[in-house]
Amino acid sequence: MSAAKPAAKPAAAPGAGPGPGPGAGRPHLQRLRLLRAFAPRLLAGLFFMGLTVAVELLYPKALSHFIDNIGGGGGDWAGRFGLLMLAVLTLQALATTLRYYLFESTGLMIVTRIRRLLYGALIRQPIAFYDKHNVGELTGRLAADVEVLHDTLTMGLAISLRSLCVLLGAAAMLLSISPQLSVVLLVCVPLSLYLGKRAGGLLRGRAREIQQRQADCGKVAHEHFTNIRLVHAFGQHAGARQRYHAATAAALDAALGNVRLLAGFRGVSSLLTYLALLLTLWLGAGLIAGGRLTVGQLVSFVLYAGMVSASAGALSDYWGDWMRSIGATERVFEIIDSAPEGEGAAGAGRRLQGRIAFDGVSFAYPERPGRAALDDVSFAIAAGEKVALVGASGAGKSTIASLLLGFYRPDAGAIRFDGQTADALALADIRANIAIVEQEPSLFSGSIGENIAFAVAGRAVAPAEVEAAARLANAHDFIAAFPQGYDTIVGDRGVQLSGGQKQRVAIARALLRDPRILILDEATSALDSASELLVQTALEQLMRGRTTIIIAHRYSTIVKADRVLVLRQGAVAQQGTHAELLRQRDGLYFQLMENQLAMYRDSA
Numbered sequence: 001m002s003a004a005k006p007a008a009k010p011a012a013a014p015g016a017g018p019g020p021g022p023g024a025g026r027p028h029l030q031r032l033r034l035l036r037a038f039a040p041r042l043l044a045g046l047f048f049m050g051l052t053v054a055v056e057l058l059y060p061k062a063l064s065h066f067i068d069n070i071g072g073g074g075g076d077w078a079g080r081f082g083l084l085m086l087a088v089l090t091l092q093a094l095a096t097t098l099r100y101y102l103f104e105s106t107g108l109m110i111v112t113r114i115r116r117l118l119y120g121a122l123i124r125q126p127i128a129f130y131d132k133h134n135v136g137e138l139t140g141r142l143a144a145d146v147e148v149l150h151d152t153l154t155m156g157l158a159i160s161l162r163s164l165c166v167l168l169g170a171a172a173m174l175l176s177i178s179p180q181l182s183v184v185l186l187v188c189v190p191l192s193l194y195l196g197k198r199a200g201g202l203l204r205g206r207a208r209e210i211q212q213r214q215a216d217c218g219k220v221a222h223e224h225f226t227n228i229r230l231v232h233a234f235g236q237h238a239g240a241r242q243r244y245h246a247a248t249a250a251a252l253d254a255a256l257g258n259v260r261l262l263a264g265f266r267g268v269s270s271l272l273t274y275l276a277l278l279l280t281l282w283l284g285a286g287l288i289a290g291g292r293l294t295v296g297q298l299v300s301f302v303l304y305a306g307m308v309s310a311s312a313g314a315l316s317d318y319w320g321d322w323m324r325s326i327g328a329t330e331r332v333f334e335i336i337d338s339a340p341e342g343e344g345a346a347g348a349g350r351r352l353q354g355r356i357a358f359d360g361v362s363f364a365y366p367e368r369p370g371r372a373a374l375d376d377v378s379f380a381i382a383a384g385e386k387v388a389l390v391g392a393s394g395a396g397k398s399t400i401a402s403l404l405l406g407f408y409r410p411d412a413g414a415i416r417f418d419g420q421t422a423d424a425l426a427l428a429d430i431r432a433n434i435a436i437v438e439q440e441p442s443l444f445s446g447s448i449g450e451n452i453a454f455a456v457a458g459r460a461v462a463p464a465e466v467e468a469a470a471r472l473a474n475a476h477d478f479i480a481a482f483p484q485g486y487d488t489i490v491g492d493r494g495v496q497l498s499g500g501q502k503q504r505v506a507i508a509r510a511l512l513r514d515p516r517i518l519i520l521d522e523a524t525s526a527l528d529s530a531s532e533l534l535v536q537t538a539l540e541q542l543m544r545g546r547t548t549i550i551i552a553h554r555y556s557t558i559v560k561a562d563r564v565l566v567l568r569q570g571a572v573a574q575q576g577t578h579a580e581l582l583r584q585r586d587g588l589y590f591q592l593m594e595n596q597l598a599m600y601r602d603s604a
């Protein structure tokens with residue numbers, strides 16, 4: 001006999017995240033609803049489970065029959081009995097195999113489904129969400145939090161259903177064998193169940209904390225891995241180890257609290273189990289002596305009692321699991337629920353001319369609501385015009401780009417494209433007309449060809465298109481020089497491209513998008529002159545005929561722009577052509593240019 005016990009599995013890893021969201025109040029049913037698509041497989045699993053339960057319940061009865069008929073029954077009775085049992089047990093083995101396969105495979109499918117839902121929801125989250133959450137936590141949640149549901153929703157559910165059937169069936173058998181003996185169990189099993197429920201409740205409360213601490217470990221590791229060059233360069237190996245050590249110590253502490261709770265619970269429930277067994281044997285012996293019970297019946301009673309106790313335990317286990325998985329995965333469903341519907345939706349395919357206007361735009365980042373990143377900013381850019389944004393670090397240049405791309409909405413004022421407010425246009429349409437070349441272009445792990453084709457969503461891109469873009473971006477020659485050409489893998493497991501090569505791939509990517517509006521975040525680090533020339537001519541090719549906003553750092557770029565917008569602390573301090581602005585000797589622009597020239601003179 002084994003009494004109820006809360007599960008001792010470790011809480012699954014990373015996952016700290018948003019606070020209670022809209023899904024917090026209705027998680028149970030929502031989780032069950034996910035099973036609907038898998039109903040046929042689960043029903044087939046239940047059918048085979050029913051078969052195994054029936055055989056399981058018959059087994060002690062058969063044993064009792066066997067014991068009480070040993071020596072009697074005549075001839076080949078034992079042989080016939082053995083053959084029948086063999087057939088039944090073979091059937092049970094077959095049903096067990098099918099049941100296991102059906103439940104376990106469905107579990108994997110459900111986990112995959114939830115993981116995809118979660119990824120889909122994460123990828124649709126607005127950029128502000130990513131300002132708030134650590135990438136290490138989010139990837140951890142994708143991997144580990146979802147796994148917690150696997151056990152609970154499939155094998156856990158299957159085992160608890162099976163346990164319920166066994167519990168009811170075995171209890172009926174117990175009553176039919178001896179109602180007097182059954183009284184012992186009537187006391188012990190509910191007591192054990194109650195203890196299991198209490199422990200389950202306590203475990204649930206602790207699960208969130210364990211998840212949080214483990215998420216912290218993931219965060220520390222992620223940060224150090226992604227900044228591994230810095231760690232090496234600054235000799236911070238020991239510091240990294242210490243931070244990880246501290247994070248894992250906190251996680252261990254939280255987990256040990258759970259282990260202590262479980263250990264105590266195990267002791268108590270084991271004592272209860274053996275007390276119940278002792279009492280049953282003692283009472284049973286009395287009944288046998290009084291001729292009211294056979295030896296076979298007592299044996300089968302003990303076996304059925306074991307079943308009742310084990311299945312009550314399994315049910316209570318499941319309760320603990322369920323509580324724990326609710327604690328651990330509430331936030332997975334909060335994210336799934338909170339994903340904005342419209343993000344990533346297709347637009348009407350509207351082609352813009354490329355006129356842009358900011359009308360009194362003010363904006364503060366959600367993470368820093370008190371500090372205006374842009375304060376009453378107004379300007380207009382004609383279609384095809386090239387405007388350089390200049391200003392000190394933190395002046396708001398990147399913020400203008402982020403607002404144009406619709407990463408955030410202005411708190412006041414309006415952004416207009418071709419005279420229409422951004423709100424009146426589909427976000428997808430706005431973005432479809434914009435391409436961005438980042439300061440430090442990032443490439444995905446995959447082939448160079450795939451990285452260029454990334455520019456175009458929703459349709460297959462022909463290799464000839466990719467090549468044409470690469471040629472315009474001065475990238476074709478170096479790509480063709482790789483043995484695998486456009487199929488060369490870049491990124492973590494592939495070749496590393498130089499800064500200039502990456503920029504040309506990024507320019508090819510932007511060219512392939514054929515945008516009306518271009519946002520260039522100029523690299524601050526200088527390339528060697530040959531590489532610089534290749535990048536510059538590629539950029540000129542890219543800018544031709546397109547409205548271009550350049551977050552400019554270099555004098556050479558600024559002077560080539562049609563117009564310059566000078567930003568100071570989130571406001572437009574000056575605007576005009578380079579020559580006009582240079583004439584205003586007391587202006588910020590003149591000062592910035594002087595600084596640039598001084599730097600140039602110092603380095604020359």
Ligand SMILES: Nc1ncnc2c1ncn2[C@@H]1O[C@H](COP(=O)(O)OP(=O)(O)OP(=O)(O)O)[C@@H](O)[C@H]1O
Pocket residue numbers: 131365366367368373391392393394395396397398399400
């Ligand atoms: N995601 C963010 N959350 C909170 N504040 C931010 C965020 N991004 C930028 N800021 C703040 O907004 C202000 C404007 O930043 P922005 O990045 O637009 O400046 P910038 O002119 O592009 O600077 P740089 O040339 O250094 O890139 C700064 O004070 C900055 O600290």
